[in-house]
Amino acid sequence: KKSYTIAVIPGDGVGQEVIPIAVEALRKVGSLEGFDLSFEELPIGGVALDLVGVPLPEETLTKAKQSDAVLLGAVGWPKYDDNPKPMKPITALFQLRAALGVFSNLRPVKVFPQLVDSTYLRKDTALGVDLLIIRELTGGIYNAHPRGFTTNEQGDEVGFCTELYSATEVDRIARVAFDIAKERRGKLCSVDKATVLEGSMLWRKRVTQMALEYPEVEVSHLLVDTAAMDLVRHPRQFDTILTGVMFGDILSDLAAMIPGSVGLLPSAALGDSGPGIFEPVHGSAPKHYGKDTVNPIAAVLSAAMLLRYGLKEENAAKRIEKAVSDVLDRGFRTYDIHTPGTTLVGCKKMGEEILRSLADA
Numbered sequence: 290k291k292s293y294t295i296a297v298i299p300g301d302g303v304g305q306e307v308i309p310i311a312v313e314a315l316r317k318v319g320s321l322e323g324f325d326l327s328f329e330e331l332p333i334g335g336v337a338l339d340l341v342g343v344p345l346p347e348e349t350l351t352k353a354k355q356s357d358a359v360l361l362g363a364v365g366w367p368k369y370d371d372n373p374k375p376m377k378p379i380t381a382l383f384q385l386r387a388a389l390g391v392f393s394n395l396r397p398v399k400v401f402p403q404l405v406d407s408t409y410l411r412k413d414t415a416l417g418v419d420l421l422i423i424r425e426l427t428g429g430i431y432n433a434h435p436r437g438f439t440t441n442e443q444g445d446e447v448g449f450c451t452e453l454y455s456a457t458e459v460d461r462i463a464r465v466a467f468d469i470a471k472e473r474r475g476k477l478c479s480v481d482k483a484t485v486l487e488g489s490m491l492w493r494k495r496v497t498q499m500a501l502e503y504p505e506v507e508v509s510h511l512l513v514d515t516a517a518m519d520l521v522r523h524p525r526q527f528d529t530i531l532t533g534v535m536f537g538d539i540l541s542d543l544a545a546m547i548p549g550s551v552g553l554l555p556s557a558a559l560g561d562s563g564p565g566i567f568e569p570v571h572g573s574a575p576k577h578y579g580k581d582t583v584n585p586i587a588a589v590l591s592a593a594m595l596l597r598y599g600l601k602e603e604n605a606a607k608r609i610e611k612a613v614s615d616v617l618d619r620g621f622r623t624y625d626i627h628t629p630g631t632t633l634v635g636c637k638k639m640g641e642e643i644l645r646s647l648a649d650a
């Protein structure tokens with residue numbers, strides 16, 4: 290019998306509420322599909338600062354590296370916002386991403402037909418949207434050097450960082466994007482700011498070169514400002530979107546408003562080998578924490594991505610996605626996607642109903 294070890298890192302805020310539900314879904318689907326899962330819960334972020342005084346404890350990192358996949362909740366809590374950088378919860382996220390070498394960040398954005406009323410766009414604009422943002426994660430302006438604070442010649446205080454991509458960094462993320470696009474609808478849109486940024490100029494050149502290896506993939510290039518407009522105006526034109534770390538961050542929150550809630554969006558962060566990190570795109574949501582109101586669907590769909598990309602258990606992934614769709618068919622809605630005629634439930638209840646759907650399938 291196959292068996293997998295999952296590092297479970299709920300982290301801060303609502304991560305504590307949604308991750309246990311995702312774990313239960315994994316447990317259930319493991320028994321249905323006939324593989325064993327063992328779960329090891331580990332602290333990160335504010336929770337880890339309280340517990341051991343650092344945002345990413347040694348043990349969390351070691352166990353995460355040894356696992357088959359990492360299921361992450363959220364990292365960040367207002368109380369620690371003024372900590373020096375090494376002691377900020379968010380630093381743990383960067384350390385974990387770097388240590389696991391997860392350079393590609395997959396963020397699917399799908400409009401469930403049952404939820405078309407939740408969109409912030411016109412319904413006929415949102416209907417049928419099914420796109421995937423592939424965001425570079427360990428390079429670019431978030432990670433490149435030099436960066437820091439200094440004083441300029443006029444004695445003025447300066448904060449700076451570097452928008453830098455190497456050919457190697459562009460090629461490896463572009464490779465992932467082409468390989469995935471070719472298995473989807475064969476359309477890849479690369480998003481950059483090649484009219485202004487040198488890193489983007491190189492990015493566009495390398496993507497254009499790689500396109501020659503993929504005659505079956507239709508490639509386009511958009512400037513990030515135009516891409517933002519087009520994601521709102523006509524999102525159905527997009528299949529696979531390839532972009533850098535900061536444009537991808539911004540566009541994925543923008544794109545979340547197509548289905549209408551960040552509480553629906555899962556993500557995967559993958560490297561060349563070793564465990565990936567699977568986490569809901571919503572953060573720790575301090576305002577909502579402890580109220581049992583948030584939507585566990587993003588976390589549950591992240592568990593499905595863990596099964597698909599982390600464990601290569603496609604059938605199990607499909608079962609979970611089917612259960613989510615089924616629970617929506619049965620009319621259950623958390624507050625963020627609640628519309629007239631549907632049943633408003635809390636986080637726990639939504640979780641229970643997802644598990645019921647899993648069992649019945």
Ligand code: IPM
Nearest residue numbers: 364365379382538541570572
């Ligand atoms: C995300 C988040 C993070 C990011 C922050 C918390 C550093 O916004 O995963 O989208 O920008 O990578």
Ligand code: MN
Nearest residue numbers: 538539541542
């Ligand atoms: Mn973000």
